[in-house]
Amino acid sequence: MSSIAQKKGFGATLWDYLTTVDHKKIAILYLITGGLFFVIGGIEAMVIRIQLAQPDSDFVSAGLFNQMITMHGTTMIFLAAMPLLLGFMNAVMPLQIGARDVAFPFLNSLGFWLFFFGGIFLNLSWFMGGAPDAGWTSYASLALASPGHGIDFYTLGLLISGFGTLIGGINFLVTIINMRAPGMTYMRMPLFTWTTFVASALILFAFPPLTVGMVFMMVDRMFDGNFFDHTMGGNTIIWEHLFWIFGHPEVYILILPAFGIFSEIFATFSRKRLFGYSAMVFATVLIGFLGFMVWAHHMFTVGLGPTANAIFSVATMAIAVPTGVKIFNWLLTIWGGSIKFTVAMIYAVAFIPTFTAGGVTGIMLASAPLDYQLHDSYFVVAHFHYVIVGGVVLGLLAGLHYYWPLMFNTMLSEALGKWTFWLFFIGFHLTFFIQHFLGLLGMPRRVFTFGANQGWDLYNLISSIGAIGMALGVAVLVVNIIRTIVKNEKVGRDPWGDGRTLEWAVPQPVPFYNFKQTPLVRGLDTFWIEKQEGNKEGMTYAEPVGDIHMPNNSFIPVVISFGLFVAAFGALYNGEQPWAVPVLILGLVITFGAMIVRSLKDDHGYHVHKEDLMDEKGGKH
Amino acid sequence: MDLNTKYTPQSWPDHPENTTLEGKNKFTGFWLFLGGETVTFASLFATYLALKNKGPSGMEFTTQDLFELPLVFIMTMLLLTSSLTSVYAMYHMKNYNFKAMQAWLMVTVILGLAFLGFEIYEFNHYVHLGFTFGQSAFSSAFFILVGTHGAHVVVGLGWIILLMVRNAKRGLNLYNAPKFYLASLYWHFIDVVWVFIFTVVYLMGVVG
């Protein structure tokens, strides 16, 4: 089973990807699916901006507009940003810590397929009677009143994909805790691994409340429950709390890995050690911790009382401190470095002022009295797009350019990359900067249209023009990706020339077992250390060549996830269609049956033998 | 790991549950999962506390006249005892005494089934009284909280039975020892949750 040499047919490749448990291939699956949903979410955004380009527009109806904003937010957060980050975590983190695979390769695959089927289910709502339309936060009073099945698609789809994310989070945590190479102490872990660790811990504790909230919403709408119905004694605020206990950490689940990617890029292209490494680690952990203490700042106007508002206001402002530590550390990493402005680095540099702007408006919103003025206005929309697009999406684009050679052994065009950057970056600021002022002028968010001559016409038009710039940027990126795949020019190991961490020391294309011999890590930026000492191989080894144990591929994850997908349709049409309950049971039987098969059939994996490893090209002599 | 290795009580490792890397990963991962489960149940408890005794106007059910402590006491004793028997099972697992482990697991399963029987009886009783899932916010919160615990009992029982059947012929090895260990951890965690359920839901419900 030599790594890539043989050319496979389409069917065989497809089967390989359906059954793969290899973290590198799962990363590619995440990248493709996440990218697809990113484009879908982008199209929804364009519809929103076209509708709002002029006053009294009737490009889409009010109902369809609500579905657009709901699906735009839901898709971008749950189905685009998170999976793309999970993709990078999968691709990079095991290599960074010198692991042959993640701790639970089977669960890794299961996590992906749950996300995949959950995402597909959610998006099928478009074709099956209308998408969810209560906003991505789906506040209970509104959601319970929503006719049709949109909200049901939302709860069930997010339940399924949420399980996938939770599994992914546990998997990464265990991988980092147990599978670091010898010498890779916690305080030698690259920042991206650290941020993966903290983000995964946040996933572990934030997703259960979301799951519980989704279950409540599901039983309320489909199975006669009364959690949020006040006429039955229910309480709609419970949903808001559960949602934001999840929702605020979620923001950090998204931004921390992006911080990690930027940290790697700054160090690499400034050709300097990351400034203040231990402060960066500490700040990451602190942000993770504080991230759980601030959720009620989304609910200042609910009327929780001045004490609660004050506490959460102060806690929110406190988060600015570790974030500020990070910003200054990045600046000081660049300072005095020998800087190389690759596309990834340009994104990273552009990220600092953009994200800081989003952070500053965050502090403004953290002040409860001001929040009463700004709540639910376009100011809030501008704020969270500055942090999420300015932070997470720039991070994803930077990461895409930076890690592309690691994942595919080819390089995205730098020239086209710069086009994408400038189109996207200028388009982004054009779209969202002006929205601050729209908010201050009183334009509420989530309105499907507005009357002329309130002073909003021009600003909305400018905003929509900016959105075109972002769309063009993404289009150029797609062209860039296609061109790179078609040209297929191999670049080999350490293509940037300045790789510092272990992932760049791995030969290209990365063997399926990652490391023929487990590396010995001798310090922070271990690859840099080896290069400085003239070690051509880039690694010191901790063991002689020996048999390598690898997990078997499995189709069961797809079956388990598909079962839940089927069951979800049963739940959705419960009480409406005679076949609903049988379908629900059928789906659960598929899922649990597959799980039982998995646990009855021993799966010990297989060994790659020492002799085969020696034979392969570039083998250790 | 070579699964054909035959162990004797003399060569069986001290910590068979995390001697192999696979076992160690499962062990760590499972504890993390329990950390997440803690938050899951906390969300359910929190909701229950917020919705306790809340219902439509003229609601006739309250914790005080609904709950019957003798039943809860029996259920508590059953589950606590089953926790001890699963400790016995793990004691024998560590001593490489497969037969004794299976026997104690069997006792655990029987106690668990008895618990489940009482719980089904209890739920059924409430439904007959008219305290159905859809009756009020209180009933929804109660059934979801206690029912989720009950679902965990079902999963735990299914898991233990599956392990017992699957390994009945081949005995203990380093591949299945972690699985038995985790199933027992899960069983203890179910007991931990029950301690809070009988205290917060039933006892505090009766006290008012």
Add this chain to the structure above:
Amino acid sequence: MAHDVHAHVRSQTEYEYKRRRSANEMRGHVTTFAIMIFLTLIAFTMVYAGFSAYFVVPIILLLAAVQVILQLYYFMHMSHKGHETAQLFLYSGVIVAFITILTMITIVWW
């Protein structure tokens, strides 16, 4: 995974020592169990006795907490070595659990 586990065969003395040690530990578990039953009895009795709720509720919550700690540290072996990660994550979970419950009994806007 790649590293085979090398079985260490104990000498007779080592073996007997191990057996004795685990038998001792098991006796400890039975004691723990007795304490847990006792605590449960106290809790139920107090509720039956019909003391004031302000008196009973804090005490039965405390008893529950003690019982859970016994369960975690003895039955689930959290007192043993190698449980540092388990403790870190369980306690983190407990913190989140605590603030969630605190929230729902204080700021749900009744």
